[in-house]
Amino acid sequence: MKNLIKIFISLSIVFSMFSCSDDFLDKPNPNQLGEGSFYASEVQVHQAVMGVYGQMQGITGNQWLYSEMLTDNTTVHFDEGNRGNAPNIESFEYWQYNSGTGRMYDLYRDIYNAMGNINLTLSKLGEADIDSGEKARFEGELRFFRAYYYFLLTQYFGDVVMITEPLTDPSAAFELERSPISAVYTQIESDLDIAIAALPHPGNVSASDVGRLTKGAALTLSGKLWLTRKDFGKAKTALDQVAAMGYSLLGNYADVFDPTNKNHNESIFEVQFQGGNDLGEHNGFIYNFYPKFTNGEVTGFDGISGGGWNIPTLDIIGDYEDGDVRKAISISEGYTDKNTGEFVAIPFIEKYHYEHAIQGRPDNNWPIYRYADVLLMLAETINEQSGPNAEAYGYINQVRDRADLLPLSGLSQDEFRTALLHERRIELAFENHRWFDLRRTLSATELVALLNSHGASEKANQTTPRGSVGFSAGDYIFDTHEILFPIPNRERVVNPDLTQNDGY
Incomplete structure (x- = not known):
């Protein structure tokens, strides 16, 4: 993991070199790296791939806004004296976001910026002088990231622009159209098939590569994709393979998040950070x-x-x-x-609250996938196909046993579904799963009802006091169209071909 962090530190330069048009200068400096020469060797491609890992730090560090604070899990510590973020960050808490909300544009832009670097690096792999095994691994990593980001985009925006090649003509960016979510899912599936075949088994990762993607991460995302698509048989097939890879629950729940215990046996994939120094690889989310x-x-x-x-x-x-x-x-x-x-x-x-030596330089990693998530998804695949059986109870009760809770038994399919959603909420609290879980397991009517009930409760009994500031008329009123985010206005201004989601 330390090797990965060292490589992250200087990689913003790698991608910034290629942001201008190829013909910006009539005569390139032969002593200067350019897009055409940079991706020639294994070392250079490795640096580019590590740059893609590095971009995930910023993207993941902001997901709490869109997948936790949007839901009934978290809220704001209301500041009566500073309302500067009311139309931006707080708009997600009160469901007042729209196509002009700044953080909506940040989400859209940051993911597509990462996608551009993924596509560029993928396009250069064929020309690079790299060992075939390493080349396959690099491709597997890049395709995982592309699949992961497209999965995020579909859950937030529905139909999205799908780009799988670098844009060589800037004008082409102004003519792109949104692809149906079904087509995007097909692309995700295709990328994951390649990633699963190319990435190493978690038991075969060297000490210097700990923290890099494995076959377990790709299969976990595949299982989550098939769950979302309601193909529970295919979801179980993918997740069964993860369960056979040697992962296990840690005995102590607190050890899962301890920064001195990173990349442990329950961790399938986590975003790497390094605190305690001024190298710029610390996380800032806990502040x-x-x-x-x-x-x-x-x-x-x-x-x-x-x-x-x-x-x-x-x-x-x-x-x-x-x-x-x-x-x-x-x-x-x-x-x-x-x-x-x-x-x-x-x-x-409290989950990420650990002492650290330098103010503003905490050391926590961020968990993306861990084995507890897989166990609960496996229980879900079984219940949705035939109701709960001994295998399904076995999976959910492993998670409950670690929490010192009594095992579940004797539930109907609906009761088990409710119990499972509760268990996911508590086990995976503040790990950016809640919004996707609600979207996947509830109908639109049920989701709207749950959120509006929570909103009414929060208005009546606020988690944090509001002082003399009352609620706005539209605060905590969730409409069906808000299940999908709006396409940011700034994107539609430069590309009128981008349709807008209903209701915005």
Whole structure:
């Protein structure tokens, strides 16, 4: 993992070199790297692929807004004196986002920027002087990332622009149209088939490559894709293969997130960060999640407070079962003011809350896929095909047993489905799964009803106080069309061929 981090540090230069047109200069400098010469060797292609890994840091570090705070899991620490982010970040919490929302454009732009680098590197592989085995592995990694990003895009926007080759003519970008989600799913499936064949078994990864993608990650995404497409048989086939690869649950839930225990046996894929230094590979997400106005009680650094975003709701706090050890590991219900000695009941995410030596330089990785997720998805595939059986109970009860909870039994198919959604909410809390889980398992009517019920509850009993600021008329009113995000206006201005999602 340290080797990966070292390579990330200088790779922004690699991609920035190729942002201009090829004919920008009449005579290229023969001593300067350019797009045509850079991808010639294994070392250079390896650097480019590591650059794609590096881009995932920023993209993943922002997903909490779109997949947690959008839902009933988290909310904002309301700041009566600073309403600057009300039309932007807070618009996701209150479901007031629209096609002009800045963070909507950031999501769209960042993913497509990464996709451009993936497509460019893939297009250069054939010409590079690389060992065939390494070339196949690089292709598998790149195709996984493309599949992963297209999966995100479909869940957020539905039909999306599908690009699988570099754009050599800038004018072509202004004529692209959205492809049906079914066609995008087919492309994802194709990319994953290649990734699964090319990536190494997790048991065959050298110490220097720990943190890189494996066959387990590609099969996990494949299983999630087939679950989303309601092909539960194919989902189970993919996930069964993951279950046979030697992954296991850690005995202690807290160890899953401990930054001194990265890339452990439950981890299938996690985004690599490195804190404790000034190399620029630390994560910043936990500072977004700390409460405001704490003056160091939570961050551990005098005078330093958090962003107040992604605050656990009273709803999720109340959803933990009595005796569930995950609650204290995942959530703090407040902190003690060091000046007054009084308890301040502003909850915050505890799951990533670890001491670190340098202010603003925490060391946590971000989990993308882990084995607990696979076990719960396997239980889902069985239940959706034939109702719960001993195998399905075995999977969900492994997760519950670690949490010191009693096993489930004797449930109907609907009851098991409800129990499973609850278990996923608690086990995977604040890991960017909630929005996709709700979308996959609930009908549009059920999803709208759940969110509006949560909104009404939050209005009546706010997780954090609002002071003298009342709610706007449209706050916490979720409409069916908001299940899909709008295509950002800035994209449609430059390309009128991009249709807009209904309702925007």
